Amino acid sequence: MTPGQHDPGQHDPGQDDPWDLDDPDPGRARERTSLAWTRTALSFAAVGAVVLRKDIILGLIILCAAPVTWQLGRLAHHLRGRLELVTGTIVAVALAALIVAVTH
Amino acid sequence: MSAATLEAQVTDTPPADPAAEGTEPDPRYTFANERTFLAWSRTALALVVAGLGVVQLLPPFPGVPWGRHVLGVPLIVFGAVVAVTAYLEWVRNQRAMRLRRPLPQSVMPKLLAAVVAAMAVISGVVVLVSALR
Numbered sequence: 001m002t003p004g005q006h007d008p009g010q011h012d013p014g015q016d017d018p019w020d021l022d023d024p025d026p027g028r029a030r031e032r033t034s035l036a037w038t039r040t041a042l043s044f045a046a047v048g049a050v051v052l053r054k055d056i057i058l059g060l061i062i063l064c065a066a067p068v069t070w071q072l073g074r075l076a077h078h079l080r081g082r083l084e085l086v087t088g089t090i091v092a093v094a095l096a097a098l099i100v101a102v103t104h
Numbered sequence: 105m106s107a108a109t110l111e112a113q114v115t116d117t118p119p120a121d122p123a124a125e126g127t128e129p130d131p132r133y134t135f136a137n138e139r140t141f142l143a144w145s146r147t148a149l150a151l152v153v154a155g156l157g158v159v160q161l162l163p164p165f166p167g168v169p170w171g172r173h174v175l176g177v178p179l180i181v182f183g184a185v186v187a188v189t190a191y192l193e194w195v196r197n198q199r200a201m202r203l204r205r206p207l208p209q210s211v212m213p214k215l216l217a218a219v220v221a222a223m224a225v226i227s228g229v230v231v232l233v234s235a236l237r
Contacts, residue, residue, distance in 0.1 A: 039142070
């Protein structure tokens with residue numbers, strides 16, 4: 001069986017059904033994912049703090065990404081564009097870091 | 105071009121929206137895929153900050169003025185590459201799960217291991233050259 005496939009034969013309707021796609025809380029997966037978003041937000045804060053030592057404006061901009069990322073993790077996972085935004089932010093941070101590394 | 109070939113090409117071309125085809129997978133797998141993406145994103149940020157730290161915080165290598173940049177700049181660039189690749193892999197995995205297909209093999213661990221090993225070798229060379237001058 002491939003990941004994500006659901007075998008109806010294993011279904012036990014009397015229990016809390018983890019395969020129920022309408023279930024808003026599939027076990028602790030949502031909580032673990034929320035914590036992963038929090039860790040990612042903290043990573044942005046750490047990068048911002050490092051950059052802050054060399055470039056205050058740039059560091060503050062990256063620091064602002066931390067609460068935004070944290071908030072993104074709290075939005076519904078069906079909301080489009082969240083992961084694209086994180087990817088774009090990291091690429092922008094890398095570009096800024098490259099400029100700081102080369103010019104300062 | 106045969107209809108089968110055309111159909112295979114269409115099927116193998118990822119759509120812009122990974123949620124546009126197939127059926128919604130088990131939410132636990134969707135969350136797990138998202139967590140994997142986030143873990144790689146943190147790795148990307150760690151690479152960026154490591155590269156910046158090498159360039160900005162390490163003392164210069166005696167006799168090798170370009171040493172810090174040779175070590176730091178590739179790490180920063182690779183951080184951006186990891187971030188983009190992590191997103192592309194998230195799209196591929198999400199699509200595979202929606203279509204009830206086996207998950208594609210990830211290139212990320214091999215890529216990361218190769219780059220970290222290469223950086224270790226380059227670091228050794230820079231230190232050696234610095235010590236000899």
